[in-house]
């Protein structure tokens with residue numbers, strides 16, 4: 001059988017896991033039966049780690065120990081403007097780590113964003129294992145196309161911490177296009193993907209030809225998404241309240257969480273309705289007037305006014321990317337809408353006007369990204385696939401040169417993998433080291449771009465100045481991750497390079513986090529009740545086995561195959577749970593198997609299984 | 614893993630024909646033109662260039678042989694795929710492709726040189742026919758003019774799609790003459806012309822950079838000036854001209870260019886600093902001081918500016 005590989009859309013708001021199963025890409029429902037898992041992690045009052053819908057549900061009463069939108073923190077420096085901007089909106093506490101990296105305070109622990117993301121990934125991995133009834137280790141994880149090197153590296157680290165072999169990081173819009181183009185390898189078409197999720201916006205122009213997907217240009221904004229739409233509603237509610245009662249609800253964590261939930265709900269409802277009521281009783285209180293309630297009516301028109309500039313920002317990105325791809329809007333063969341926020345009618349209208357056509361209905365906006373990731377996994381690992389993805393690097397890469405200027409070495413929208421050289425010449429006699437500052441971005445002034453890292457070239461050959469040339473090689477992998485190496489041109493000796501300014505996790509930190517995550521998974525499974533449940537489950541396995549011949553007969557005599565298939569699926573889940581010591585899950589399985597057994601016995605006894613009937 | 618491929622290459626899991634091609638590329642690939650690298654002759658049209666590149670990608674992109682045992686062929690695959698991608702990058706734009714053709718005419722094989730000349734000829738011929746056709750359409754009278762304009766407009770879309778920007782512009786100009794009231798025609802025309810100027814400026818900028826790296830200051834300066842003339846809002850071009858003039862020892866010209874860069878990007882500290890230095894070098898102390906003060910206004914703790922100001 002083909003090697004199992006899963007595709008994971010690790011979203012700001014929601015995550016999805018999928019796999020190519022029996023030749024077709026399928027979303028894997030989580031263990032509660034849902035296809036979307038909220039990207040939320042919490043530390044419950046009883047000290048338990050909660051992930052997904054459970055974590056999200058308790059957010060209102062436990063806002064400070066509930067981590068949402070961790071993706072906004074991935075790979076960023078604590079002091080960076082973008083991170084500080086995000087922090088003002090997040091209900092939990094983030095402090096600076098040793099290397100100017102953000103650390104999330106969750107109870108006693110100070111966790112890196114990668115560790116928190118790893119918890120979400122672990123959850124999805126366990127969902128996939130429960131679905132397949134066997135261990136899953138290989139994964140393709142998606143990131144917004146506009147993620148820089150640090151953000152990609154952090155995502156890869158998160159995967160490793162979750163015990164996954166991340167065979168590739170791919171761009172979300174590209175993944176969506178794979179889902180769109182799957183099975184249509186004969187098609188030649190130029191398409192665009194408009195992806196507006198909870199926290200990020202991406203726009204990509206891509207050309208499909210005989211199964212090759214060539215990204216022509218990509219761009220976006222990592223700080224523009226559905227949450228910004230929510231924030232406009234929050235302000236619209238909170239400002240008059242402040243005026244009237246002198247209380248800013250946004251400074252009260254619990255009230256803010258309720259406002260946030262209500263705003264998001266109203267926003268989503270306005271995608272279908274023309275107006276909605278927002279009702280938040282007991283939102284605050286004053287000694288004088290007692291309990292305060294908030295009640296308002298929001299219309300679709302009003303929402304559109306509040307968020308018009310956000311939509312304009314999206315359209316601005318589209319124009320830039322189309323210019324980069326040298327294409328005009330009406331030439332595109334299809335427009336894919338991806339991301340929950342594209343359900344807003346105003347956005348669909350804006351897209352329709354800009355491109356002078358109806359957006360494609362060919363992909364599911366919530367699932368396309370995960371499906372595409374699964375397809376890429378299968379393209380890489382499975383021989384029979386004749387699809388290929390040619391993706392590009394979203395940012396120019398270069399170094400800082402004299403005067404603080406940015407010297408471009410690799411241009412944005414270059415197909416990856418790619419590499420480029422730059423020759424350094426010593427400027428002093430007997431110079432033994434040199435510093436290279438690597439940045440990503442488009443600005444002429446280096447400091448205005450994103451600092452990727454500082455590299456020290458050490459142990460240079462002693463010689464008069466100008467006599468030592470060092471060839472520095474910059475590689476961008478197919479994951480979009482940058483690596484730097486150097487060679488002494490005259491002697492051919494490989495030069496050692498150390499990274500001196502990076503906010504990423506060290507190898508040791510990743511290993512130790514991976515170990516503690518694994519311990520957690522095992523700890524999950526070591527439950528005092530486990531032995532009892534195991535015994536009970538094994539008894540059930542035996543009973544099913546004994547009943548099976550009569551069941552197969554019953555299946556032919558009118559019962560049908562379906563109940564048997566369901567029983568078989570439940571049995572294999574339970575077997576895996578026994579093998580992996582998943583005590584709680586097993587308890588649920590036992591319940592289910594007992595009910596099934598009862599029903600099936602009944603059916604057999606009613607005569608369906610008798611011979612000769 | 615595929616058994617066929619295995620048996621072909623003694624433990625190496627890559628089809629024999631690709632192994633052969635890689636070896637061949639290693640031995641003579643450096644001498645191949647971009648066209649030959651993509652398996653093309655120099656007379657091909659744009660869509661065929663893209664198709665050829667994509668077909669080659671299917672065979673040479675490292676992902677096509679992901680996690681296979683490629684032995685010594687692994688790095689070769691990456692290297693030659695990257696070269697093909699670079700070749701495609703240049704040949705896929707009309708502007709950069711003609712520049713490549715011009716600069717490499719002597720390196721092309723006899724047949725390719727003929728093909729390039731042929732293509733230039735046939736382009737001229739096509740141009741002539743296009744012009745004729747447009748002239749004919751322009752003589753259309755009455756209501757039919759609107760229809761003719763539409764057909765020209767649609768044709769311009771196809772031209773643009775194939776990377777033939779010049780033809781697209783020609784068609785649009787004729788369409789505008791036929792139907793001056795159609796907004797999208799003039800809008801598209803403006804867009805395309807701007808794009809063309811930008812592409813030319815970008816290509817000039819690129820050769821400026823190349824020459825700067827080679828320390829060919831005069832060459833760099835003229836390329837940057839050229840880029841600036843094509844796109845007068847391009848601060849990089851002005852700054853590049855300033856840098857190269859300064860490196861060539863012509864502080865006066867350099868200062869003029871730096872001043873232009875500052876004019877375009879008043880907030881850019883780097884250009885202003887360069888300007889200040891150049892003014893100081895010409896003993897224009899008052900002006901230098903004024904520029905340094907502006908810098909310190911914007912960035913009060915700018916060390917270099919402060920030190921320079923002290924020195925004056």
Ligand SMILES: Nc1ncnc2c1ncn2[C@@H]1O[C@H](COP(=O)(O)OP(=O)(O)O)[C@@H](O)[C@H]1O
Pocket residue numbers: 010011012013014015196197198199200225226227264267268269271338339340341342343344365366
């Ligand atoms: N029906 C809807 N109308 C408007 N916005 C919606 C709707 N459904 C979901 N959203 C918004 O979409 C965003 C989540 O989209 P999603 O694609 O899941 O995000 P991400 O990829 O960032 O995880 C949220 O901001 C959510 O409020």
Ligand SMILES: [Mg+2]
Pocket residue numbers: 009011012172197198339369
């Ligand atoms: Mg998403």
